[in-house]
Amino acid sequence: MTEKGSPNIENVTFLQDIYAALGHAIRFDIVQYLGTFHRPVQYTELVEWLQIKPGSFYFHIKKLKGLVEQDSEKKFLLTSLGKIALDVMKSGEIIQLKHQPQDSTDEKEVILPVRFSITFFGEFVRRKTFDRKFNLIISLMVVGQILLLDFAKLGMIPFFIDGGLFFGLIGCIIEVIVSFMIIWILLELLMRYYSPIKGFSYELLSGIPIALSPLFVYPLLVFLSEHSSFLPFLPDIIANVQVSITILFILQIFSGIFLVQLLQVIKSVSFERALVPVFIVLYGFSILSFFVSSLF
DSSP, rough: SSSSSSSTTOOHHHHHHHHHHHTTTEEEEEHHHHOOSSSSHHHHHHHHHHHHOHHHHHHHHHHHHHTEEEEEOOOOOEOHHHHHHHHHHHHSEOOOBSSSSSOOOSEEEEEEEHHHHHHHHHHHHHHHOOOHHHHHHHHHHHHHHHHHHHTTSSSSSOOOOOSSHHHHHHHHHHHHHHHHHHHHHHHHHHHHOOOOOEEEEHHTTTTTHHHHHHHHHHHHHHHHHHTTGGTTTTHHHHHOOOHHHHHHHHHHHHHHHHHHHHHHHHHOOOHHHHHHHHHHIIOOOHHHHHHTTTTO
């Protein structure tokens, strides 16, 4: 498995890594054993069943990173990707196992790496399409976007400053800086509350621009639409406010998914518990800004 960060389903190398990880008999058995239970399994139970030394056990568990995880009680269970891998393993095909010859009487067909990758990726997409949690995020994004349509231009602290294009740009820059500082503080507090590790890691920092992009891009798009006459090089499609709102909506979907998964990764919190602070961050600040702007 890759050593840096969490596995990425879009990475072809990652799919090949999964195939290689499951290609060892012990790791294959670990995934199958965990898949037979609907509960987390203790370390002693796994080691006793596998009949291997602790050092060897943790070596193989490390190779299964992204497929097997530990809960708050240090018990082992399959991740969502691990469950997909298990279903692929049960689909009537088997992975070529190393250090363990296949039974010649086995009627199952050995699945090759490329075919495994295609099957695994297809199952991942299918589950995401019909996944309740994924669809819930999309639904909440739609509702939130409808609520923001009524005050689309007032969703943030007012940055429209009389005085022409130059002062408008200055106001937009100030808006971006203030938004970044406030949301950064909110996210920092969330990370400190949900994780014993203080601060962000470099892996988390790399995803922050994606998570915060709606709060920055939307004021900029609205500003550009207001001053499109001063910017002849600006495409008409970008100057359209409705297009700007659509772009914001798409960014919010990715932001919501990213932040929910972020909170679930840094500490084993439930989906519902992670969802609440995410939408407070995404929509709470915009709604608060609307009420503040309405006072002036």
